[in-house]
Amino acid sequence: MNIKAILIVLGEPNTTFSELLLKYFKSNNFKKNKKKIVLIGSKELFLKQSKILNYRIQLNEISNINQSKRNLINIINVNYKFKKPFSKISNISNKYISKCFDLSLKIIKKNQNLALVNGPISKKHFLKKKYPGITEYIAKKTSSKSPAMLIYNRNLSVSPLTTHTPLKNVFKFVKKDKIKKNILKINNFYKNYLNKIPNIAVLGLNPHCETTDKISEEKKEIIPAIKILKRRKIKVSGPFSADTFFLKKNIMKFNVVIGMYHDQVLTPIKTLYEFNAINITIGLPFIKVTPDHGPNYEMLGKNKSDPSSIFYALNFLNKF
Secondary structure: OOOOEEEEEOOOOOOOHHHHHHHHHOOHHHHHOOOEEEEEEOHHHHHHHHHHOOOOOOEEEOOOHHHOOOOOEEEEEOOOOOOOOOOOOOHHHHHHHHHHHHHHHHHHHHOOOEEEEEOOOOHHHHHOOOOOOHHHHHHHHOOOOOOEEEEEOOOOEEEEOOOOOOHHHHHHHOOHHHHHHHHHHHHHHHHHHOOOOOOEEEEOOOHHHOOOOOOOHHHHHHHHHHHHHHHOOOOEEEEEOHHHHOOHHHHOOOOEEEEOOHHHHHHHHHHHHOOOOEEEEEOOOOOEEEEOOOOOHHHOOOOOOOOHHHHHHHHHHOOO
């Protein structure tokens, strides 16, 4: 795949995302990037936030993706009325964020070989509990079924079977068919995009992969799924007990770890690599990458946030 341009939806205005992008644009990484980068969002807001953060930049405003140029900060403007460049997250920005996503997806539908990066949004205000996360929101918008979340680092990646599902409900979604589909999607992604056959580990749901209950998710759902995948020649092993799996001697053997719920795998991966990881949505008709951080409104406007994840995201896409 030869990515022609990277669309960046600026997302929730009241986050540190603009700061992180500015740090990237002022770096040598941006100068070396071979791809055209196009921001989707408010030109006025981005310039005012840049001024507050003491960055002097020039934006190349365009109306069509074909007008974009390499090594310029291209932007397709989406109007947004605001009182302050930085403020508290609220419902006020919801229509603006929705317009940014709709425009980006419209552009991607009309043009081939584009990638999408989105800034953080507020699940509470923007998604309003209609979707577990932005993964499911984009999947609905693109009529994509059962996307998989892959938190990617070139040394080790993780994927939660359930994303932002409350812990009390996780067991309802631990099904062999879902496990099988997610692993097949991840395996195909590694083969088709990274030219690698991954070695995949699957974690159990219960402590030590066992339970005193009559029903064991390991025996009923996880082990049968692994057996089916092995018959299809997928390199997969497990289930492993999550409490000791992330020891160095274990993780060196694998490329991907499939967990049954969000924090089971995201806590150790962030402990190991901090912000040197990205969130890739697998199962969409295009590549979508999200920097692995949230709104971080505690550091809003302070110019002290770690930009590692946006660097990782754009450097990753630059390879395609």
